[in-house]
Amino acid sequence: MDTVQKLTSGFSLDLGPLKEPLGFIRVLEWVFTIFAFATTGGYSGKTHFTVTCSGAEAKDVQSVFGYPFRLSANPYEIPSCNGSTPSKTFLQGDFSSSAEFFVCVGVFGFLYCTATLILYLGYQNIYRQTTRGPIIDLVVTAAFAFLWLVSSSAWAQGLTDVKWATNPDHLVESCQDVCKPGASPSMGRLNASVIFGFLNLILWAGNCWFIYKETPFHKDPNPPATMEEGGAPGP
Numbered sequence: 432m433d434t435v436q437k438l439t440s441g442f443s444l445d446l447g448p449l450k451e452p453l454g455f456i457r458v459l460e461w462v463f464t465i466f467a468f469a470t471t472g473g474y475s476g477k478t479h480f481t482v483t484c485s486g487a488e489a490k491d492v493q494s495v496f497g498y499p500f501r502l503s504a505n506p507y508e509i510p511s512c513n514g515s516t517p518s519k520t521f522l523q524g525d526f527s528s529s530a531e532f533f534v535c536v537g538v539f540g541f542l543y544c545t546a547t548l549i550l551y552l553g554y555q556n557i558y559r560q561t562t563r564g565p566i567i568d569l570v571v572t573a574a575f576a577f578l579w580l581v582s583s584s585a586w587a588q589g590l591t592d593v594k595w596a597t598n599p600d601h602l603v604e605s606c607q608d609v610c611k612p613g614a615s616p617s618m619g620r621l622n623a624s625v626i627f628g629f630l631n632l633i634l635w636a637g638n639c640w641f642i643y644k645e646t647p648f649h650k651d652p653n654p655p656a657t658m659e660e661g662g663a664p665g666p
Contacts, residue, residue: 434458435517435573436444442552443553443556444552444553445552445553445555446552446576447555448551448552448555450546451641452641452643453518453551453552453638453639454523454548454643455553456634456641457544457547457548457551457640458502458548458638459634460540460544460550460631460634460635460638461541461544461545461546461548462635463627463630463631464537464540464541464544464631465537465541466622466623466624467533467537467624467627467628467631468533468534468536468537468538468628470621470623470624470627471498471530471533471624471637472498472517472534472619473498474497474498474620474621474624475495475496475497475498476495476496476497476597476616476618477491477493477494477495477616478493478494478496478522478597478599478613478615478616478630479491479492479599479600479607479613479614480492480599480600480603480605480610480611480612481610481611481613482512482606482609482610482611483579483609483610483611484510484512484609485512487512488512488539490511491613492507492508492509492510492610493507493604493657494506494522496508496522496532496596496597498520499524499526499530499534500524500525500526500527500530501526501527501595502521502522502523502524502525502596502597503512503521503522503524503525504521504650505521505522505577506519506520506521507520507522508520508557509520509606509610512609517657521599521603522596522597522602523596524570524592524593524596525661526589526590526596527591528585528589529582529585529586529589530545530589531585532581532585532586533585533586533624533628535626536575536578536579536582537631538578539575540575540578540631540635543571543575547568550564554605556577558645561649561661563648565642565645565646566646566647567644568642569639569642569645569646572635572638572639572642573635573636573639575635576632576635576639579628579629579631579635579654580630580632582623582628583628583629583631586624586625586626587625587626590618590621590624590625592621593618593621593635594615594616594618595601598612598615599613599614599615600610600612608662643645
C-alpha cells in the first residue's frame with residue numbers, strides 16, 4: 432500500500448517530452464509495434480482451385496489457413512473423378528516459429544513502450560535525475576532493435592515460404608490433368624507486417640542515439656566550474 436502511495440504521489444503528468452525526439456519516437460514505436468503484431472496475428476486467408484472431371488461441373492476446392500501458419504493442420508478434400516471417396520490432403524509446411532517469434536517481439540515491445548511512456552510523461556524528474564534509468568532504457572532499446580532485425584528477417588523468409596506453400600499453381604501439381612489453379616491468396620496484410628517490422632527496426636535503432644544522449648556516457652560528468660562555482664578565472 433505504501434509503495435502504491437509513493438508511486439501516486441510521485442506521478443506528475445508532463446506532455447513536454449512528447450515534443451522531444453525521445454518521447455515522440457517512443458510514441459511512433461508504440462504505434463508501429465501494434466501494427467506489426469496485429470497485421471500478423473489476426474490474419475486469415477484461403478487458397479483454392481477447381482477440379483473438372485469429364486462430363487461434370489467444375490468443383491471448387493478451398494483450404495483456409497491463418498496465424499500461426501501451421502499449414503499441415505489445414506486439410507482440404509480433392510473430389511475423385513471415378514466416384515470414389517474424396518481424398519483428404521493437407522497443406523505442407525509449419526511456419527509458426529517465425530510468425531510467433533515476430534508477434535512475441537511485437538507484444539513485448541508494445542508493453543515496454545507503454546511502460547516507458549508512463550515513465551517519460553509521469554516520472555520524468557526521476558528518470559533524468561538518476562543515471563540508472565537512461566542506461567537501462569538504452570540497453571533494452573538496443574536489445575529490441577536487434578530482436579526486430581532477427582524477427583523481421585525470419586518472418587520475411589517465413590512469409591515467402593507461406594506464399595509458395597499456398598500458391599494454387601503449386602497445389603495443382605498433383606492433379607494437373609483435372610485441376611485448374613484459382614486466384615492466389617491475398618497477402619497484402621502480411622506484406623505490410625514485414626514492412627512494419629523493418630520500420631520498427633529503424634525506429635528502435637535510431638532512438639538509441641537520443642537515449643544515449645540522456646546517459647552519463649554522453650554527458651560530461653564533471654562540467655567545468657563557472658564564475659559562481661569555481662571563483663574568478665585564471666589569467
